[in-house]
Amino acid sequence: MNRQLAETIIRYLSFSGESDERQPAPPNFSLRQWEHTFAWLDNMNLALYLLQKLRDTHDDRKLPSAVLSRLQQNDFRNRQRVDEMASQFAVLNDRFGQSGVRYAVVKGFSLVPEFCPNASLRQQSDLDYLVDRESVPAAQQVLGELGYFLKSHESSEEWIFWKSPIPLAATGSDQYEAKGRFVIELHLTLWRPEEHGIALTGPLFSPRQTIEREWRGTRFHALRDDDAFMLQVLHVMQHVLSGSIRMSWFYEIAHCLRHRAQHALFWQQVEERAASDVLLPQFVAIIAELAVQFFQAPLPSVVQKWRTELSPSVKVWLQNYGRRLAFEKVPIYELSLFSTSKLVVFLHCQFLPDPSRRRHFLRRRLLPWTRPAKIVRSIRQRPAELLDSQWRHRQFLFYRIVFHAGAGLRYLCEIPRWLWLNRAATRGCRQSRTTLRERRRAGG
Numbered sequence: 001m002n003r004q005l006a007e008t009i010i011r012y013l014s015f016s017g018e019s020d021e022r023q024p025a026p027p028n029f030s031l032r033q034w035e036h037t038f039a040w041l042d043n044m045n046l047a048l049y050l051l052q053k054l055r056d057t058h059d060d061r062k063l064p065s066a067v068l069s070r071l072q073q074n075d076f077r078n079r080q081r082v083d084e085m086a087s088q089f090a091v092l093n094d095r096f097g098q099s100g101v102r103y104a105v106v107k108g109f110s111l112v113p114e115f116c117p118n119a120s121l122r123q124q125s126d127l128d129y130l131v132d133r134e135s136v137p138a139a140q141q142v143l144g145e146l147g148y149f150l151k152s153h154e155s156s157e158e159w160i161f162w163k164s165p166i167p168l169a170a171t172g173s174d175q176y177e178a179k180g181r182f183v184i185e186l187h188l189t190l191w192r193p194e195e196h197g198i199a200l201t202g203p204l205f206s207p208r209q210t211i212e213r214e215w216r217g218t219r220f221h222a223l224r225d226d227d228a229f230m231l232q233v234l235h236v237m238q239h240v241l242s243g244s245i246r247m248s249w250f251y252e253i254a255h256c257l258r259h260r261a262q263h264a265l266f267w268q269q270v271e272e273r274a275a276s277d278v279l280l281p282q283f284v285a286i287i288a289e290l291a292v293q294f295f296q297a298p299l300p301s302v303v304q305k306w307r308t309e310l311s312p313s314v315k316v317w318l319q320n321y322g323r324r325l326a327f328e329k330v331p332i333y334e335l336s337l338f339s340t341s342k343l344v345v346f347l348h349c350q351f352l353p354d355p356s357r358r359r360h361f362l363r364r365r366l367l368p369w370t371r372p373a374k375i376v377r378s379i380r381q382r383p384a385e386l387l388d389s390q391w392r393h394r395q396f397l398f399y400r401i402v403f404h405a406g407a408g409l410r411y412l413c414e415i416p417r418w419l420w421l422n423r424a425a426t427r428g429c430r431q432s433r434t435t436l437r438e439r440r441r442a443g444g
Contacts, residue, residue: 001039001040001327002037005029008029009041010247013251014296015298026050026059027059030064031066034064034066042123045122045246045247046251047123048078048122049248049251075120081181082119082122085109085127085182086119086216086218088146089109089218090216090218092142092143093105093220096129100135103129103135103207103221104223105213105220105221106128106129106228108122108128109127109215110222114225115232115256116252116255119215122248125182125183126160126182126183126185130206131186131188132188132206132207132208133188135207136186139186143184148162148163157187157188157189159186160185161183162182189204190231195242196241197352198279200279201276205227205230209223209227210223211225225266225269226273229266229270230274230280230284232253233280233283236249236253236287240286240290242344243325243344244328244341245326247294247326250290250291250295253287253288253291253297254291254296257298257299258297260300261300267300267303268302270302271302281309282351285303285306285310286310288303289307293318293322294323314347316418316425321346324340328340328341338406338407338409339403340407340410341407342407342408342411343410345366346414348361366408367408368404
């Protein structure tokens with residue numbers, strides 16, 4: 001990618017309402033610079049949000065014609081995709097209701113308008129439903145009757161259905177195609193402690209506690225507003241811990257923070273919701289802080305309070321490493337040398353107090369001898385349809401090996417700096433506390 005253009009796009013999408021005339025605007029970059037940034041823009045799911053902002057500010061007319069044409073074509077394709085998914089969405093909700101399935105729509109279309117003003121601006125590849133265990137057989141039967149078949153059973157708590165195979169690595173404009181390239185996911189839970197070793201003790205989300213929503217004339221069950229916000233935070237937090245994120249998620253959370261800035265009752269409900277587990281306020285503060293760093297969203301007072309209560313090490317990570325997440329390549333699709341994505345391990349370890357669990361996690365993250373389960377399972381099930389050729393398979397494996405070797409080495413080289421930054425932060429905290437005590441004594 002062209003780093004300068006990527007930085008400019010993020011600033012351009014900011015909610016600060018301020019423009020820095022010293023910084024170039026996206027239209028001022030050359031076609032070549034755009035071509036080097038398209039993959040990043042698509043993988044981060046920011047292309048359509050960018051096009052809408054360019055239209056709103058009338059800057060789209062200043063773009064190189066080839067760039068504008070590409071963005072417009074992808075916008076047209078994605079609208080067709082959303083229309084197809086919306087049609088299936090309406091049918092599914094109706095059939096689930098008729099069959100007595102107890103469900104809540106999560107993510108996807110349920111984010112409109114709180115997190116996204118228009119569903120056609122989102123790139124989504126699935127329809128997610130939170131269901132209770134008793135409803136799983138009925139939900140599976142409905143999907144089977146509608147022509148979906150089980151793609152994979154990831155665990156005892158998640159089932160993925162599709163109508164036709166989806167390419168392993170749909171990149172570029174292929175990401176916006178309709179043609180049934182989406183899946184239906186049934187979830188019993190949306191937080192996976194087995195993947196990251198962090199268990200949450202409080203009750204999370206239940207399809208028994210929902211409200212009725214309407215979108216495009218379709219009525220469906222969704223989580224309450226405070227639950228929906230917390231779910232988005234946990235969804236993004238899980239991806240941050242894995243070192244693989246989409247910038248659109250932070251953009252959408254920033255949109256929600258801005259939209260809800262003056263809603264005192266909502267933040268009171270979020271505060272009460274976060275009281276169910278000591279980690280929830282920390283996760284909200286971390287994700288909100290990253291949304292602020294990227295898109296200058298306003299922070300409500302309760303989240304500002306939670307941010308000040310973060311541990312010094314978490315603050316060090318946010319100040320020195322958080323912003324790097326925006327400019328990482330997706331290693332499944334691109335060759336990535338000495339990636340910084342594993343530096344998120346420094347953050348992750350702050351939530352693993354048990355030494356043995358932390359060592360187990362470090363070995364698994366730094367030396368992942370097994371390939372990602374979902375991808376391997378899909379390759380084995382339909383190799384001819386999922387892989388363009390045997391060469392594509394070898395390329396994928398080569399990219400993964402290079403990524404893990406380089407990222408692991410990058411992590412090891414960063415350890416001295418990480419320790420030095422933490423020592424400096426600890427000294428700073430001690431000095432601040434000493435100064436505060438002296439002022440209190442002087443005032444007394």
